[in-house]
Amino acid sequence: MRRSLAAVAATLATLSFATACGDEEKPPADSTDAKVIELTFADGTVTPNGDRVEVAVGQDIELDVTADEPGEIHVHSTPEQELEYAAGESTVTIKGIDQPGVVEVESHELDQVIVQLEVR
Amino acid sequence: MSPDGYNLAHGIGGAKDLPISPELAIAGATAALVISFTVLALAWRTPRYDATTSGRPAPAWLASIVDSTWWRVLWRAAGFALFLYVGAAAVFGKDLVINPFFGVFYVWWWVGLVPLSLFLGPVWKAISPVRTINLAFAKVSGSDPERGIFAYPERLGHWPAAIGLFAFVWLELVYPYSTELGPVRLWVAGYVAVMLVGGALFGNVFYERADPFEVYSTLVSRMSPWGRRDGVLLIRSPLANLDATPVHPGLFGVVAVLFGSTAFDSFKDSTRWVKFVQGSTTSSYLLNNIALVAFCVGVGLIFAAGTMLTGLGDDLRRRELPDLFAHSVVPIVVGYVVAHYLSYLVEVGQLTLIQLSDPFSDGSNYLGTANLDVNYWLSYHPTLLANVKVLAVIAGHVLGVIAAHDRAIRILPPRHQLTGQLPLLVAMIAFTVGGLYLLFAG
Numbered sequence: 001m002r003r004s005l006a007a008v009a010a011t012l013a014t015l016s017f018a019t020a021c022g023d024e025e026k027p028p029a030d031s032t033d034a035k036v037i038e039l040t041f042a043d044g045t046v047t048p049n050g051d052r053v054e055v056a057v058g059q060d061i062e063l064d065v066t067a068d069e070p071g072e073i074h075v076h077s078t079p080e081q082e083l084e085y086a087a088g089e090s091t092v093t094i095k096g097i098d099q100p101g102v103v104e105v106e107s108h109e110l111d112q113v114i115v116q117l118e119v120r
Numbered sequence: 121m122s123p124d125g126y127n128l129a130h131g132i133g134g135a136k137d138l139p140i141s142p143e144l145a146i147a148g149a150t151a152a153l154v155i156s157f158t159v160l161a162l163a164w165r166t167p168r169y170d171a172t173t174s175g176r177p178a179p180a181w182l183a184s185i186v187d188s189t190w191w192r193v194l195w196r197a198a199g200f201a202l203f204l205y206v207g208a209a210a211v212f213g214k215d216l217v218i219n220p221f222f223g224v225f226y227v228w229w230w231v232g233l234v235p236l237s238l239f240l241g242p243v244w245k246a247i248s249p250v251r252t253i254n255l256a257f258a259k260v261s262g263s264d265p266e267r268g269i270f271a272y273p274e275r276l277g278h279w280p281a282a283i284g285l286f287a288f289v290w291l292e293l294v295y296p297y298s299t300e301l302g303p304v305r306l307w308v309a310g311y312v313a314v315m316l317v318g319g320a321l322f323g324n325v326f327y328e329r330a331d332p333f334e335v336y337s338t339l340v341s342r343m344s345p346w347g348r349r350d351g352v353l354l355i356r357s358p359l360a361n362l363d364a365t366p367v368h369p370g371l372f373g374v375v376a377v378l379f380g381s382t383a384f385d386s387f388k389d390s391t392r393w394v395k396f397v398q399g400s401t402t403s404s405y406l407l408n409n410i411a412l413v414a415f416c417v418g419v420g421l422i423f424a425a426g427t428m429l430t431g432l433g434d435d436l437r438r439r440e441l442p443d444l445f446a447h448s449v450v451p452i453v454v455g456y457v458v459a460h461y462l463s464y465l466v467e468v469g470q471l472t473l474i475q476l477s478d479p480f481s482d483g484s485n486y487l488g489t490a491n492l493d494v495n496y497w498l499s500y501h502p503t504l505l506a507n508v509k510v511l512a513v514i515a516g517h518v519l520g521v522i523a524a525h526d527r528a529i530r531i532l533p534p535r536h537q538l539t540g541q542l543p544l545l546v547a548m549i550a551f552t553v554g555g556l557y558l559l560f561a562g
Binding site for chain 1: 134135136137138139389391394395398399467496499500502
């Protein structure tokens, strides 16, 4: 009885892992269109405020910026990227990120996370 | 903001691991549940581990090397050389995140010590520069490094180490200027000063009980195959070795800080917390302070309740129980540290080796490592990485449950052995499932 119980437990555990391992790495989606994210800087705040955004490996990210003051955006990918934007409306592009992971995009001036890019 | 434009509030290291998939998190949680109750139902009924008999002596050739004076001197010298080298970078180097002092401090020392101790035994004890300085003082003054002016107060136990560990995680995870040279250098100077005064007052026992890094390293080394009894080098199963962990007051405080802070590190990057902190009018510094304390204290309380909610015989006091069971959380801590820090250790660890060649950030290549490239293979295989992480958490959980079971049947009276284990089992499942949830939601 004990032995069979243990076998059932081991099988269950193995099965649950086997099913979880099903989704293998997807091929990089270099050809897809750029992801567009709208950013608004106004009165010392920024929207979005720390949201998760899924992007594909290698996919460019286009930031449509509306800002009351010029500033700088830091992308904590490996290697890092720094982007400057002007006051008013402008568009800056984060080059496609090749390494899967969670990458924080921060406002240099506000010291705030704007979005976390989930690169997969 | 640092002179090179890196955001300082960010700590070191760039991209973080992807969250694990919900399927994997649920699979891991299910496995933890099933395994826990299987162990409880099927495991042995008489205690198996006995520190006075377990293990067998290591082969004579190995023991003669490890016990030789030259071996000890070699590692003391190596540890001290690294201390001086990195110390020079800290004192004379530039305030840039490429200063290898940061990588050695946050990655090699804090994270690297775990696998080193897991495989090689109590590594920090062997290389600790504060022990080396204390030894040198003793040699010069002709005194015994083991003895201080006073006897170490027994009831202090490991509490000073728990406080020291908290001071480290606070600096790393909460303090906003954790990658500025001045504050980190000051922290290390404070650590060295406290350790030297403590060593002078209480002798080497101070390092064994109160040095946060030695306590952490030695505790993890209890899961290595290397043990000692009466000075003899032993090879024994990690579980038997773990069971031989000496129990001192505050041991459970140490594991609570280690687990709670690692969990907080996962939690603080979750979207929910980031949005809450940034949307709140309360300062993020205050909120993070509160959350770190809450995680450590919360883990401590859950664990204390899990161990204390049992029937007892006359030979035990209830408040001794958390420390008596604290060793069983060590595998859970190690499993979670592997899950949380594996890619960080492998990748930022390599980066640190590269940076070490240029301690003063002037383009030097002292060690010949400056032109190496970091291998990001692990990050490029996120599914494999996620599976390794969950397996580490589950393996830690299984070992923890077994360690707790053996301790319970040794110290609890027979009629309370089964029911007495249940609350602790629930606490451990809460830690593991909570940890998996954070890996999924982080």
